[in-house]
Amino acid sequence: MDTISNMSDLGVASSRVSGITENSSVIKPSRRQFLKTSTAAAGVLALGISAPIATRRAMADTAAGESSLIDIWLTIDKNDQVTVAIANSEMGQGVYTSMAMLVAEELEVDWNSVHAAAAPAAPAYKNLMFGMQATGGSTSIRWAYDPLRAVGAGAREMLIQAAADQWGVPAIECKAANATVTHAASNRSLRYGELVDVASKMSPPTDVKLKTPEQWSILGTSAKRLDTPLKVNGTAEFGIDVQVPDMHIATVMACPTFGGKLKSVDEAPALAVKGVKKVLKLDDAVIVVADAYWPAKKGLAALSPEWDRGANAGRNNESYRAELLAAIENEAPVAHDQGDTVAALTAASEVVEALYEVPHLAHATMEPMNATALITEDGAEVWAPTQGPGIIQRVAAGVLQIAPEQVKVNTTFLGGGFGRRFEMDFIVQTLLAAKMMGGPVKLIWSREEDMKHDFYRPASVSAFKAVLNDEGYPTAWHNRIACPSIMSRVFPNSVKDGIDGQSVEAANELPYAIEHQRVEYKITETGVPVGFWRAVGNSQNAWFVQSFVDELAAKAGIDPYAYQMKLLEGHPRHQAVLKAAVEASAWSERSASKPLGLAVQKSFGSYCAMVVELEPDVKSRLKIRHISAAIDCGIALNPDTVVAQIESSIVYGLTAAYYGEIDIEDGAVKQSNFPNYPMLKLEQMPAIDVAIVNSGEAVGGIGEPGLPPLAPALTNAVFFATGDRVRRLPLVKAGYSV
Amino acid sequence: MSYELNINGETLSVDVDADTPLLWAVRDNLKLTGTKFGCGVASCGACTMHIDGQAVRTCVLPVSAVVGKEIKTIESLSDDNSHPIQQAWIEEEVPQCGYCQSGMIMAATALLNNKANPTEKDIDSAMTNICRCGTYSRVRKGIHRAVELMAAK
Ligand code: FES
Numbered sequence A: 001m002d003t004i005s006n007m008s009d010l011g012v013a014s015s016r017v018s019g020i021t022e023n024s025s026v027i028k029p030s031r032r033q034f035l036k037t038s039t040a041a042a043g044v045l046a047l048g049i050s051a052p053i054a055t056r057r058a059m060a061d062t063a064a065g066e067s068s069l070i071d072i073w074l075t076i077d078k079n080d081q082v083t084v085a086i087a088n089s090e091m092g093q094g095v096y097t098s099m100a101m102l103v104a105e106e107l108e109v110d111w112n113s114v115h116a117a118a119a120p121a122a123p124a125y126k127n128l129m130f131g132m133q134a135t136g137g138s139t140s141i142r143w144a145y146d147p148l149r150a151v152g153a154g155a156r157e158m159l160i161q162a163a164a165d166q167w168g169v170p171a172i173e174c175k176a177a178n179a180t181v182t183h184a185a186s187n188r189s190l191r192y193g194e195l196v197d198v199a200s201k202m203s204p205p206t207d208v209k210l211k212t213p214e215q216w217s218i219l220g221t222s223a224k225r226l227d228t229p230l231k232v233n234g235t236a237e238f239g240i241d242v243q244v245p246d247m248h249i250a251t252v253m254a255c256p257t258f259g260g261k262l263k264s265v266d267e268a269p270a271l272a273v274k275g276v277k278k279v280l281k282l283d284d285a286v287i288v289v290a291d292a293y294w295p296a297k298k299g300l301a302a303l304s305p306e307w308d309r310g311a312n313a314g315r316n317n318e319s320y321r322a323e324l325l326a327a328i329e330n331e332a333p334v335a336h337d338q339g340d341t342v343a344a345l346t347a348a349s350e351v352v353e354a355l356y357e358v359p360h361l362a363h364a365t366m367e368p369m370n371a372t373a374l375i376t377e378d379g380a381e382v383w384a385p386t387q388g389p390g391i392i393q394r395v396a397a398g399v400l401q402i403a404p405e406q407v408k409v410n411t412t413f414l415g416g417g418f419g420r421r422f423e424m425d426f427i428v429q430t431l432l433a434a435k436m437m438g439g440p441v442k443l444i445w446s447r448e449e450d451m452k453h454d455f456y457r458p459a460s461v462s463a464f465k466a467v468l469n470d471e472g473y474p475t476a477w478h479n480r481i482a483c484p485s486i487m488s489r490v491f492p493n494s495v496k497d498g499i500d501g502q503s504v505e506a507a508n509e510l511p512y513a514i515e516h517q518r519v520e521y522k523i524t525e526t527g528v529p530v531g532f533w534r535a536v537g538n539s540q541n542a543w544f545v546q547s548f549v550d551e552l553a554a555k556a557g558i559d560p561y562a563y564q565m566k567l568l569e570g571h572p573r574h575q576a577v578l579k580a581a582v583e584a585s586a587w588s589e590r591s592a593s594k595p596l597g598l599a600v601q602k603s604f605g606s607y608c609a610m611v612v613e614l615e616p617d618v619k620s621r622l623k624i625r626h627i628s629a630a631i632d633c634g635i636a637l638n639p640d641t642v643v644a645q646i647e648s649s650i651v652y653g654l655t656a657a658y659y660g661e662i663d664i665e666d667g668a669v670k671q672s673n674f675p676n677y678p679m680l681k682l683e684q685m686p687a688i689d690v691a692i693v694n695s696g697e698a699v700g701g702i703g704e705p706g707l708p709p710l711a712p713a714l715t716n717a718v719f720f721a722t723g724d725r726v727r728r729l730p731l732v733k734a735g736y737s738v
Numbered sequence B: 001m002s003y004e005l006n007i008n009g010e011t012l013s014v015d016v017d018a019d020t021p022l023l024w025a026v027r028d029n030l031k032l033t034g035t036k037f038g039c040g041v042a043s044c045g046a047c048t049m050h051i052d053g054q055a056v057r058t059c060v061l062p063v064s065a066v067v068g069k070e071i072k073t074i075e076s077l078s079d080d081n082s083h084p085i086q087q088a089w090i091e092e093e094v095p096q097c098g099y100c101q102s103g104m105i106m107a108a109t110a111l112l113n114n115k116a117n118p119t120e121k122d123i124d125s126a127m128t129n130i131c132r133c134g135t136y137s138r139v140r141k142g143i144h145r146a147v148e149l150m151a152a153k
């Protein structure tokens, strides 16, 4: 195995980017990065962006003839083969394709000649919106938009210059198209492959001119996904598929209660299972190592570990819920304040109030947590479906007491991420197991382990108070939220004055013209580990806010569309997507036989509105007839991917709204697998139309913005159909059959 | 115990306990990793293979029960993505993360082998696999497209 294993998966056999070495000729000092070349032994033009801090090889080359892609973003070989290194993790959202498109557009090559390869972990691949190499927050394209286009343009300029030099003509007279430089006046042309040798010895340009969107031929089109061919024949390599010579396979059981510890375990019953090699005891878990997964699983099932169940052992749904509800009884740290909300509430003759609640949710990625690790004297090598290769380097360095550069990370395809694979728990377990075994170990979690030891979407409660004017529009808005804080664990320095920005996102920046506004938030730990779940705080706060606005519209007796459009004055992008979604729906025929609801939310730099139409007989079975979605992500770089991500977000959000609830019983998660944590199925899939509103504004995210408006549009439709205001999810627990 | 299995037209032998699910014998012993593990309780369909032409969830199917039967995995469809289902899946850009897709494709292929022109209801009841990425609309479209491609052949 080597870092470019995914490259060979993608059919890149000839140019395994062998012998790329770093070149010190750093030319262009921009604020954050520099374009740079690397000298490739085999006459390959390799262009990278150097990190602000100089970077060295992550690890010595693995074997003769094979080297690591260290900070190379683009290589072009003598056969015109173009390979783009993908720094972000491909978990379905399409980054292999969209990031490669950014380079290919400026490079002037045919899309069919472009390949993608997973980049290793190295500082040069830092996600500049995070400051580390990690994928999440719908940031990939937002951070890579300029740098990757600059890489493509830089290479193009160098190839043009190489040809111009060879012909003795001014570069300005030459043109690049379809991987060929031509000089029309003298009717000469050279393929890129014929120019890479010369170009690789040149200095990259200090300034590059990027195309305008009108000049694009790849960006803005639904270019075919580069990973699809691998995903229809079983050859795409996920973490669970990794094969390392002499590898053992292990599975794990952690203390069922959060924060509990392993007291003791009799290893004998596991060791009696044929194929079991060893029982490993961690502080809080037991790992059984075997020849294969099945004996490991059987071995683990044979054990009866004694646990010290810890401080959370007495927790259950009722106790954490009581804590959340108690927390919103009192004044809490202020996340947003304008006007004098308290005075406005006191003076009002009538205050509209509502209390909303959502439960903890599991990610349930389709591929259960897993990783593979090998620890040697020189360092460690990790193969993982991870959203944080850069984080793995740091964490592994800490666990093994080595330098981060000694940790080589191979990011495989991810069988779903949704925020779960940002976490390092399964990586640390794998590293410890590999260390104890003194050889390579692949650790695979069972689905049950995956469900019981997630970092859950926080349970949250949200209390609203509003005052309406004579026309029925709000003049005062008071919102108090209580939920556990993710950032307090992950990035504690970002929590200031008791406010975790992620806990209040979508609640503290209302696009509405309301004179008095106050949003308060109380960090309330529930004893349940919480983490980033698709759309994070937006996933619950958009539901709360968009439901309550719908309540206010109903109270005022005004059509929710007209009500929202008025409140959204001065926010044209919100208005435009809402209008587009409504116009694509049956809103004008909204009636008992056509019950509809709507919602609109900005998140991750994009604006999304949805209108949900239900089948009329909601009480006997809640069934969605149609969803109209409209999305403004600035510029839709690959419209088909944009549509796919909206569809995906709808299914993820719908599953949560219908079924999603993690129950806590005696300090542990009650759900264990899909039969008791059900998922939306094909048969329930509504018809979806997605309208793309190309505003031409800054590029926004697309992996998450489709999720926040779904649940409120759905429950607002339920209200219209039934008069029942759903204030607590999931719907199956509110008496609906789906 | 050693078992002789007829997999993708070849006779392959695996040395495993009798209760070992076919899924794990195929993945860990035969290193055919195209078929995936999602739940282990016959609930998600990630592990779907064809047993004598029928779509079967192999995470709960012991090796001892499939001796003498014709087993087909995702790897058997074609060498070059030329199977109409694969073509349709590529045309419609069905996969996202792709993890469920081997199972989806095997379920869809079995459906089409049994019914050349399935109705929406047939698709609803045959395609009960879980996809966390929510590719369901495209799975449906992909099946319809495959029907056209197969008819044109
Ligand atoms: S792994 Fe077999 S059905 Fe889920």
Ligand code: FES
Pocket (backbone or CB within 6 Å): A092, A366, A415, A416, B095, B096, B097, B098, B099, B100, B101, B130, B131, B132, B133, B134, B135
């Ligand atoms: S494509 Fe990701 S689970 Fe189906």
